[in-house]
Amino acid sequence: EVQLVQSGAEVKKPGESLKISCKGSGYSFTSYWIGWVRQMPGKGLEWMGIIYPGDSDTRYSPSFQGQVTISADKSISTAYLQWSSLKASDTAMYYCASGVGYWGQGTLVTVSS
Amino acid sequence: DIVMTQSPDSLAVSLGERATINCKSSQSVLYSSNNKNYLAWYQQKPGQPPKLLIYWASTRESGVPDRFSGSGSGTDFTLTISSLQAEDVAVYYCQQYYSTSMYTFGQGTKLEIK
Numbered sequence: 001e002v003q004l005v006q007s008g009a010e011v012k013k014p015g016e017s018l019k020i021s022c023k024g025s026g027y028s029f030t031s032y033w034i035g036w037v038r039q040m041p042g043k044g045l046e047w048m049g050i051i052y053p054g055d056s057d058t059r060y061s062p063s064f065q066g067q068v069t070i071s072a073d074k075s076i077s078t079a080y081l082q083w084s085s086l087k088a089s090d091t092a093m094y095y096c097a098s099g100v101g102y103w104g105q106g107t108l109v110t111v112s113s
Numbered sequence: 114d115i116v117m118t119q120s121p122d123s124l125a126v127s128l129g130e131r132a133t134i135n136c137k138s139s140q141s142v143l144y145s146s147n148n149k150n151y152l153a154w155y156q157q158k159p160g161q162p163p164k165l166l167i168y169w170a171s172t173r174e175s176g177v178p179d180r181f182s183g184s185g186s187g188t189d190f191t192l193t194i195s196s197l198q199a200e201d202v203a204v205y206y207c208q209q210y211y212s213t214s215m216y217t218f219g220q221g222t223k224l225e226i227k
Contacts, residue, residue: 037218045208045221047218059215103162
């Protein structure tokens with residue numbers, strides 16, 4: 001069974017750094033892309049970017065280029081989304097997705113002073 | 114980037130009636146070499162991740178009730194719920210996976226009971 005398990009909820013202060021994770025199991029991790037999706041409170045789904053774990057090729061949506069970093073460690077079948085300096089506007093639910101139809105449970109990130 | 118536009122933004126339908134949601138892409142998502150439309154439909158209920166309903170524009174995901182159907186090609190697509198049930202109240206999204214690495218979503222359509 002394909003599973004994507006994300007790390008737990010985070011509460012951070014503005015300016016802090018953060019790295020959240022998404023661990024894949026039940027399939028060949030290097031064979032399928034992993035994308036990250038943002039959902040701000042009460043809003044729709046926004047595509048942030050994608051990584052191909054086999055070669056770590058990474059692409060970002062223009063809206064998120066330079067704002068976040070996507071990476072992966074294929075040795076432990078895990079993808080990451082990280083921020084170097086969080087803003088209050090980064091408060092959202094973040095989902096990882098692999099292929100068409102496989103989603104993690106989401107990681108809620110709250111940034112507040 | 115391919116822009117996906119759904120209509121309407123919200124919809125209220127009586128139980129047992131038909132619900133229709135439209136999705137339009139700013140460019141074709143039909144790949145000519147395999148004649149497949151790279152378009153998916155998702156259902157999202159509060160507090161849950163999106164759930165895949167339809168892929169390749171019209172192929173129902175395993176386990177999805179047959180009252181859900183997808184149609185369309187090129188730039189214009191439709192999700193139809195033939196007989197609305199109470200459990201279908203949710204927000205519905207279309208997503209294109211044609212554009213390399215940029216798999217954009219529509220803005221969502223909120224479906225409620227009238």
